[in-house]
Amino acid sequence: MKLMVSVKRVVDYNVRIQVKPDGSGVVTDGVKMSMNPFDEIAMEEALRIKEAGNAEEIIAVTIGEQKAQEQLRTALAMGADRAIHVEVDEDIQPLTAARVLKALADKEQPGMVLLGKQAIDDDQGQTGQMLAALWDRPQATFASKVDLDGQKAKVTREVDAGLETIEVDLPAVVTTDLRLNEPRYVKLPDIMKAKKKPIDTTSLADLGVEAAPGLKVTNTAPPPERQGGKKVESVDELVSELKNRGLI
């Protein structure tokens, strides 16, 4: 079976983001960009499925600007066999992303599509579920364990109550949580090898996908400031502060 993994270019998770003073968004110029950490986990899981002999090919997909090819190169260096770049200039809605992935799923017929449970830039957490809906296939979201068993998969999900296990028929959509695995580091020779692997470029129009009407972002503001920073010298002082504030 084939596996499809979607990866998104986002501001690196270590960056302390700055809101633009005019409220038009977040500063991304000159900021370190990386693969969304949850997508890295999705890539790693696909590699492990393939290495266990349960898949033959891994296709990495990104939807984004020209520079998003850097993240596809990372995916290829990790071990994806080939990549598809759906080039768009503007930010797209999760529903549009899901339509793109659905069109690619129709074309490539993967046995599983793996995605991060959310992207750490806009934190919307929708694309996987939307793809599953449009594709009319099962969704196993927030996965912390994936066991393949022929045409089925058993997936353990991190839910508020604890750990839920469901069984889904393949093909299915899996979205990854942090504890699914620890992604491997890419080594220099793999980066060199990845340069020779193919990246196909396509567009919404080529795929026959119509962009969904968007959410209009009218303002971006920093969160309310908190006045922190007060230190106490001892446990006794802490106890009296808590008492003074009526907290205990």
Add this chain to the structure above:
Amino acid sequence: MAKVLLIADHDGENLNPTTPKAVACAADFSPEALDVAVFVSGDNGVADQAAKLDGVSRVLRIDNPANEHCLAAMLAPQIVKMAADYTHVLVAGSTFGKDLMARVAALLGVLQVSDIMKVESDYVFQRPIYAGNAITTVEAPSDQVLCGTVRAASYQAAGEGNSASVEDISVDAELPDHTRFVSVETHKSDRPDLQTAPRVVSGGRGVGSGENFDIIYKLADKINAGVGASRAAVDAGYVPNDMQVGQTGKIIAPELYIAVGISGAIQHWAGIKDAGTIVAINKDEEAPIFEVADLGLVADLFDAVPELEQKLG
């Protein structure tokens, strides 16, 4: 005027504590109707709990064996059928709500607004991005059903002075058989629920082991607090995943939050920034948690926590 359908999150016995908060958000629309849909297989009182919530017009109970485990794949086609009568379909942004609502939205062919933290008008909302490090104001199209998840930590639970009617309805939708529930592993605890407790004590990697977490539990029990943890503490296996606080764990807003042996990464901070008073106990005076904590104590937690527990007696 908005007509809101709110999907209840519950475990078959009790409403999830995020649902009364989502009702409070829905009430902010001043809707002409606010109906709560309760999908159950044999009702154990969940619908009655929902009927008590202030602002609710009607509780619609959909009793069907297929609803037993509240799987998104089963519920979504039913909600799509019901959505035709509403302008807004909402759910709390719990793992249940996040899993479910995007599937509903895509089936309806509409977008979703995730993590609504403020309703400015029927189609204008505030929502956080970048783990809450920026707040956006977003405007959704008004010519389609609006699907949304509610950031529960931004709302106070709706009161329980209502007695809305409970109506049994049947929804005729084709349900898939490709998704099956296998099991759920929960860690029952007698401590206050992490998501609603007015006081929470959390431990991080600094606590060092599962056994050492006992000092966290003892302190929590002394002040009747819920217990949380950082991702590092969960990853290291000190405590189960349902205790994780942060961007990818639970987002909470207790009156008092005590962070013990937690460095204060932005992803952890994202889960506690609505807390009333934040106390940090950390032996590293440079730890970023001190920049945001209201009260910081630079100390070894193995000395300070037992002492604090004792002196709070």
